[in-house]
Structure formats: C-alpha cells, structure tokens
Amino acid sequence: MRVRILAAGKPALAYAKSGVEEYLKRLGRYGSYELDYLKAGDSATVSAALLERSAGNFRIAMDERGEVLGTQAWADKFASLEMRGDVKAVSFLIGASDGHTxxxxxxxxxxxxxxxxxxxxxxxxxxLLEQLYRVATLRRGEPYHR
Ligand SMILES: C[S@@+](CC[C@H](N)C(=O)[O-])C[C@H]1O[C@@H](n2cnc3c(N)ncnc32)[C@H](O)[C@@H]1O
Known part of the structure; x- marks a missing residue:
C-alpha cells in the first residue's frame, strides 16, 4: 500500500525542513512513502486541490477536530487497510493556514x-511523519516505539 502525504506549501522553517528530510529518509526503508506539496492558498482552493490530487485514494484529513488515536491504534488501522485489498494508496491531507473546508x-x-x-x-x-515512522517500526517489531 502506497502512503502519500499531500501538504499545502513547502516548509520554510529550518527545523521543519530538516525534520521532514530526516523522517522521509528513515521511512524510505519501510515502504512507499511519497510527500507532495501543493501551492498554499485560501482554504477553498487548497481543499479542492487536495481532494483532486488524492482522488481514488483512501483519504485521511489531518485536522484538529478529528479522531485522536494512539500509536498502536494507527498501526491497527494501517493493518486493516492493507487487509482490505481495495486500498492501493492512502493519502494524508495537511491543510494550509486556514485549514480544511x-x-x-x-x-x-x-x-x-x-x-x-x-x-x-x-x-x-x-x-505526522514521525508518527508514520513510529508506526512503521512498531509494525516491524523494532524497539523505536516504547
Ligand atoms: C494552522 S492549521 C489550520 C488551523 C485552522 N484554524 C483550522 O481550523 O483547521 C494548518 C493545518 O495543519 C494541520 N494540523 C494542525 N493542527 C493539527 C492537529 N492537532 N491534528 C492534525 N492536523 C493538524 C491540519 O492539516 C491543518 O489544516
């Protein structure tokens, strides 16, 4: 199962650039993880672009109003998505400053x-990237998550 991360706007802050680079590099050892950036803009434009770019994928909106799950629950959800067989790609959607519609x-x-x-x-x-890395190591039985 491909894991896609679609985010509005490339990171400009130094700590974010290096954090993104670090976790993407680590994730490369665990499967197919792709990060794509969309142009930042107003909420309606960004949300429409995120939906268009993730068409056909299992879409997970990252949003403060959403379901708060623990790391083990993320791992269990990943396992059940993989078991379904009809989910070829999951897309995590990160909004811009004004959030999702x-x-x-x-x-x-x-x-x-x-x-x-x-x-x-x-x-x-x-x-998000650190959690994806944590989940990947947890599912392999590696000691990063403890
Ligand atoms: C600055 S926040 C947007 C805040 C906006 N006021 C709202 O109502 O969503 C920008 C993006 O970061 C992500 N984000 C921020 N806090 C989050 C959280 N606690 N959980 C998941 N995603 C979050 C979401 O994707 C959000 O669209």
Missing amino acids: EELRRTCDAVWSLSRLTMQHELALVV
Missing part, C-alpha cells in the same frame, strides 16, 4: 487529529 472533512474517509492543539502546518507535517 467542511466539505473536505465530509468527503474524506477519515479525519484524524494529532492532538486537540492547533499546530502550525509545518509542525503538523513533521509530527
């Missing part, structure tokens, strides 16, 4: 939250 949240297959805190979108991207 209500329509995007309704259209996605799931809405997950990284916490109830509102994070700057570059920070949310780094946290």
Whole structure:
C-alpha cells in the first residue's frame, strides 16, 4: 500500500525542513512513502486541490477536530487497510493556514487529529511523519516505539 502525504506549501522553517528530510529518509526503508506539496492558498482552493490530487485514494484529513488515536491504534488501522485489498494508496491531507473546508472533512474517509492543539502546518507535517515512522517500526517489531 502506497502512503502519500499531500501538504499545502513547502516548509520554510529550518527545523521543519530538516525534520521532514530526516523522517522521509528513515521511512524510505519501510515502504512507499511519497510527500507532495501543493501551492498554499485560501482554504477553498487548497481543499479542492487536495481532494483532486488524492482522488481514488483512501483519504485521511489531518485536522484538529478529528479522531485522536494512539500509536498502536494507527498501526491497527494501517493493518486493516492493507487487509482490505481495495486500498492501493492512502493519502494524508495537511491543510494550509486556514485549514480544511467542511466539505473536505465530509468527503474524506477519515479525519484524524494529532492532538486537540492547533499546530502550525509545518509542525503538523513533521509530527505526522514521525508518527508514520513510529508506526512503521512498531509494525516491524523494532524497539523505536516504547
Ligand atoms: C494552522 S492549521 C489550520 C488551523 C485552522 N484554524 C483550522 O481550523 O483547521 C494548518 C493545518 O495543519 C494541520 N494540523 C494542525 N493542527 C493539527 C492537529 N492537532 N491534528 C492534525 N492536523 C493538524 C491540519 O492539516 C491543518 O489544516
């Protein structure tokens, strides 16, 4: 199963650039992880572009209003998506400064939250990548997650 991350706007902050680079490099050892950036803009434009670029994928909107799950629950959800057979790719959608539209949240297959805190979108991207890495190591029985 391909894992895609679609984010609005390339990181400009140094810590985010290096965090993204670090976790993508690590994830490369665990499967197919692709990060694509879309042009940042207003909520409606970005949400429409995120939906268009993720068409046909199992879409997970990253949003502070979403379901808050633990790391083991993320791993279990990944396992059940892989078992389904009809899911070839899952796309995680990160919005721009104004967040996602209500329509995007309704259209996605799931809405997950990284916490109830509102994070700057570059920070949310780094946290998402670290969790994906954590889940990948957990599923391989490696000791990173403890
Ligand atoms: C600055 S936030 C947008 C805040 C906006 N006021 C809203 O209502 O969503 C930019 C993006 O970062 C991501 N994000 C920020 N905090 C998050 C959290 N706690 N959980 C998941 N994603 C988050 C979301 O994808 C969000 O669209």
